[in-house]
Amino acid sequence: MESQPYAGQVALVTGAASGIGRAVALRLAREGAAVALLDVDAAGAAETERLVRALETPVRTVAVTVDVSEAAQVRAAVERAVAALGTPAILVNCAGISRGGPVANLDDDDWERVQAVNLRGTFLCCKAVTPLMTAAGYGRVVNISSGTGVRVGPGSGAYAASKAGVIALTKALAGELATAGVTANVVAPGITDTAMTRGAFGTRAAIEESARTGRIANPMGVVLEPEDIAAAVAFFALPESGRITGQTLHVNAGAYMP
Numbered sequence: 001m002e003s004q005p006y007a008g009q010v011a012l013v014t015g016a017a018s019g020i021g022r023a024v025a026l027r028l029a030r031e032g033a034a035v036a037l038l039d040v041d042a043a044g045a046a047e048t049e050r051l052v053r054a055l056e057t058p059v060r061t062v063a064v065t066v067d068v069s070e071a072a073q074v075r076a077a078v079e080r081a082v083a084a085l086g087t088p089a090i091l092v093n094c095a096g097i098s099r100g101g102p103v104a105n106l107d108d109d110d111w112e113r114v115q116a117v118n119l120r121g122t123f124l125c126c127k128a129v130t131p132l133m134t135a136a137g138y139g140r141v142v143n144i145s146s147g148t149g150v151r152v153g154p155g156s157g158a159y160a161a162s163k164a165g166v167i168a169l170t171k172a173l174a175g176e177l178a179t180a181g182v183t184a185n186v187v188a189p190g191i192t193d194t195a196m197t198r199g200a201f202g203t204r205a206a207i208e209e210s211a212r213t214g215r216i217a218n219p220m221g222v223v224l225e226p227e228d229i230a231a232a233v234a235f236f237a238l239p240e241s242g243r244i245t246g247q248t249l250h251v252n253a254g255a256y257m258p
């Protein structure tokens with residue numbers, strides 16, 4: 001059996017139907033956490049649930065369908081997760097979308113939707129879950145931003161603004177929760193092979209080419225895997241990471257060094 005640092009803990013993971021969120025849920029579950037899988041994609045979340053149940057040491061799990069941009073849905077989803085599994089010790093906000101284009105051409109609705117899912121969704125989940133953590137005197141919040149939140153290129157205005165917002169929101173939260181036993185940190189991935197990047201680049205080969213030679217190329221010349229990002233999330237979620245808060249950890253194979 002692998003080490004079980006999260007045994008007895010409940011983790012609530014948004015965006016758990018795919019990519020990074022799924023890898024995070026599986027990583028925490030493998031290491032003992034009961035996992036609530038929140039996503040708007042019910043079929044994808046059910047598949048993650050199946051994968052969790054198939055682990056060598058299965059843990060309790062529940063899949064909850066929710067649009068994280070909707071306050072009432074988020075409150076109901078958190079209630080369902082808590083009723084099924086108990087109070088979350090870990091909250092990981094992975095749900096996100098990417099829509100791009102130069103500001104002058106950016107569709108207003110695309111701007112609104114990106115902020116609604118990436119930034120308001122993260123806010124609403126933090127708002128719903130952190131009071132439970134404060135009451136319990138323990139919590140680990142990990143929000144997923146992006147390298148694009150700090151190293152901004154043309155055409156990424158909506159996405160970059162939402163991801164910079166996630167970092168600022170997390171810093172505010174870290175200060176507010178500092179004496180409550182609750183930390184809040186950010187993981188900022190570089191280019192990672194998921195449905196999102198497949199959608200943007202088309203093929204694995206195109207993603208690899210971008211990692212080697214594109215604007216966001218990295219010196220290792222590699223594409224990150226969702227498990228690389230999950231490792232950083234797992235670190236912030238550890239009980240012994242309790243003195244690390246308000247930080248952003250870039251997982252990008254050296255593409256950007258703050």
Ligand code: NAI
Binds near residue numbers: 018044121145
């Ligand atoms: P993905 O597309 O594989 O997963 C995103 C998940 O979020 C999906 O399961 C989707 O159904 C869910 N989701 C979307 N809108 C939602 C909503 N309104 N309510 C609930 N769930 C919703 O993409 P990936 O790459 O795993 O993305 C995870 C996070 O990582 C996102 O926040 C993304 O912005 C961030 N990220 C990804 C990078 C990459 O290269 N893949 C790089 C930097 C950041």
